[in-house]
Amino acid sequence: xxxxxxxxxxxxxxxxxxxxxxxxxxxxxxxxxxxxxxxxxxxxxxxxxxxxxxxxxxxxxxxxxxxxxxxxxxxxxxxxxxxxxxxxxxxxxxxxxxxxxxxxxxxxxxxxxxxxxxxxxxxxxxxxxxxxxxxxxxxxxxxxxxxxxxxxxxxxxxxxxxxxxxxxxxxxxxxxxxxxxxxxxxxxxxxxxxxxxxxxxxxxxxxxxxxxxxxxxxxxxxxxxxxxxxxxxxxxxxxxxxxxxxxxxxxxxxxxxxxxxxxxxxxxxxxxxxxxxxxxxxxxxxxxx
Amino acid sequence: xxxxxxxxxxxxxxxxxxxxxxxxxxxxxxxxxxxxxxxxxxxxxxxxxxxxxxxxxxxxxxxxxxxxxxxxxxxxxxxxxxxxxxxxxxxxxxxxxxxxxxxxxxxxxxxxxxxxxxxxxxxxxxxxxxxxxxxxxxxxxxxxxxxxxxxxxxxxxxxxxxxxxxxxxxxxxxxxxxxxxxxxxxxxxxxxxxxxxxxxxxxxxxxxxxxxxxxxxxxxxxxxxxxxxxxxxxxxxxxxxxxxxxxxxxxxxxxxxxxxxxxxxxxxxxxxxxxxxxxxxxxxxxxxx
Numbered sequence: 001x002x003x004x005x006x007x008x009x010x011x012x013x014x015x016x017x018x019x020x021x022x023x024x025x026x027x028x029x030x031x032x033x034x035x036x037x038x039x040x041x042x043x044x045x046x047x048x049x050x051x052x053x054x055x056x057x058x059x060x061x062x063x064x065x066x067x068x069x070x071x072x073x074x075x076x077x078x079x080x081x082x083x084x085x086x087x088x089x090x091x092x093x094x095x096x097x098x099x100x101x102x103x104x105x106x107x108x109x110x111x112x113x114x115x116x117x118x119x120x121x122x123x124x125x126x127x128x129x130x131x132x133x134x135x136x137x138x139x140x141x142x143x144x145x146x147x148x149x150x151x152x153x154x155x156x157x158x159x160x161x162x163x164x165x166x167x168x169x170x171x172x173x174x175x176x177x178x179x180x181x182x183x184x185x186x187x188x189x190x191x192x193x194x195x196x197x198x199x200x201x202x203x204x205x206x207x208x209x210x211x212x213x214x215x216x217x218x219x220x221x222x223x224x225x226x227x228x229x230x231x232x233x234x235x236x237x238x239x240x241x242x243x244x245x246x247x248x249x250x251x252x253x254x255x256x257x258x259x260x261x262x263x264x265x266x267x268x269x270x271x272x273x274x275x276x277x278x279x280x281x282x283x284x285x286x287x288x289x
Numbered sequence: 290x291x292x293x294x295x296x297x298x299x300x301x302x303x304x305x306x307x308x309x310x311x312x313x314x315x316x317x318x319x320x321x322x323x324x325x326x327x328x329x330x331x332x333x334x335x336x337x338x339x340x341x342x343x344x345x346x347x348x349x350x351x352x353x354x355x356x357x358x359x360x361x362x363x364x365x366x367x368x369x370x371x372x373x374x375x376x377x378x379x380x381x382x383x384x385x386x387x388x389x390x391x392x393x394x395x396x397x398x399x400x401x402x403x404x405x406x407x408x409x410x411x412x413x414x415x416x417x418x419x420x421x422x423x424x425x426x427x428x429x430x431x432x433x434x435x436x437x438x439x440x441x442x443x444x445x446x447x448x449x450x451x452x453x454x455x456x457x458x459x460x461x462x463x464x465x466x467x468x469x470x471x472x473x474x475x476x477x478x479x480x481x482x483x484x485x486x487x488x489x490x491x492x493x494x495x496x497x498x499x500x501x502x503x504x505x506x507x508x509x510x511x512x513x514x515x516x517x518x519x520x521x522x523x524x525x526x527x528x529x530x531x532x533x534x535x536x537x538x539x540x541x542x543x544x545x546x547x548x549x550x551x552x553x554x555x556x557x558x559x560x561x562x563x564x565x566x567x568x569x570x571x572x573x574x575x576x577x578x
Contacts (some may be wrong), residue, residue, distance in 0.1 A: 159489050172430075
């Protein structure tokens with residue numbers, strides 16, 4: 001644990017959150033839309049953050065360490081734990097660093113993460129999830145991560161949220177998918193249909209159902225979300241043996257995933273993503289000095 | 290068979306093809322980009338076609354009979370054969386008609402076609418495919434159709450081509466998928482990976498492979514096409530028992546599907562789509578008068 005105060009920045013593509021952390025606790029925090037795609041002068045931004053939050057050591061994580069960020073940090077090969085990442089911080093200067101990402105390669109299949117590793121390792125280190133468990137981070141690119149002895153052992157990313165965004169914004173289904181996605185019968189019906197893992201046909205069924213009047217079209221959006229999330233969950237359940245999925249998410253998206261996991265016969269628990277990040281970055285902060 | 294000359298129009302969303310047919314043979318044909326979305330005065334267009342091709346009875350098929358076309362023709366419930374469609378032509382006037390579509394409903398799952406039915410029934414009636422067979426029409430929305438005794442018995446539409454278009458034009462993979470899709474090792478590798486039916490994860494793997502240098506990025510487009518087509522084929526093979534898929538398509542797209550079908554342990558034959566349409570519309574033309 002880092003007893004000395006420091007600043008943590010969870011710096012993603014479109015958003016940024018700054019924390020001032022003292023003795024493992026957040027004493028100040030602020031979220032804004034200055035993700036890496038909105039920033040060009042990173043050194044200037046960092047000086048402004050220090051001016052507001054204190055002239056302290058800074059540890060950054062997320063896309064700030066990618067090719068579209070400030071400097072490209074390496075991917076550390078899984079299995080990877082806090083010590084592996086802490087020993088490989090990308091140093092910008094003596095008191096400023098970026099957390100590296102994590103990669104997983106199995107033959108020709110590879111996968112990467114950048115930013116998620118802090119929440120994952122923090123969830124276990126902070127006691128929010130067991131040291132050997134399946135952790136899930138839903139979102140645009142959903143991570144399914146097997147943790148072993150508290151380290152990231154192997155993982156799979158599914159572009160679940162991105163696919164939903166694509167069919168919602170473009171193409172033949174767009175006009176039907178404007179409604180809010182809520183957890184209800186239509187989502188669950190979609191999740192069960194999605195478990196067939198026949199996405200291109202199941203998605204066209206949404207169009208046919210409208211033309212044939214088979215479903216209230218107001219249900220099309222939650223049904224489509226259920227289809228895509230359900231297919232993701234079913235593929236992971238078929239591939240991995242786990243009793244409980246620990247879902248690191250807000251309650252809304254976490255609730256959808258939990259329902260889809262339960263529809264596939266496994267238990268689900270929701271882990272607060274903010275608490276997991278703070279637990280992880282605090283432990284990594286000990287490697288700053 | 291219609292011995293009397295008539296005009297056939299295959300009038301789709303973005304393209305149109307006109308045929309003058311005499312004694313079952315095409316004596317003149319012309320293709321242009323005046324699909325239904327480019328036309329508002331359908332009666333005027335038809336008069337112009339008759340002025341060019343002859344003042345003859347006209348039978349139209351395709352999206353011209355949809356809500357975005359001239360007049361909405363019904364969907365005839367499967368099983369449906371030539372007589373069922375011929376008896377239910379939508380009459381615009383005494384010598385002008387539109388072929389109806391076909392629907393299939395099984396509980397809450399439904400499916401529709403409009404335009405494809407002419408090729409399907411023609412493929413069998415013209416002796417290009419057996420009367421009991423699995424027929425496939427690849428494209429934006431790929432149809433998989435079980436023919437029984439020469440009639441459309443049941444079918445599934447997969448938005449295979451549309452999904453490839455979405456990931457190619459929008460989203461995180463777009464920059465990687467610009468290359469032409471050719472039949473080769475990368476396509477076949479994708480088709481084998483697609484058979485796992487884990488699309489959202491397999492697609493993200495294309496991004497990870499680039500970041501980790503696991504595959505020549507020039508192969509990303511054919512690999513992605515193989516993934517999506519391979520998942521479609523594997524889902525149909527799991528659902529239907531058939532030895533040979535008869536693929537109604539041009540040689541390029543038909544060749545990709547044939548390779549994916551063979552990778553899933555079934556035989557494939559390619560059926561000329563133009564010949565199938567002419568065989569079908571000629572038989573339906575007998576119902577005009």
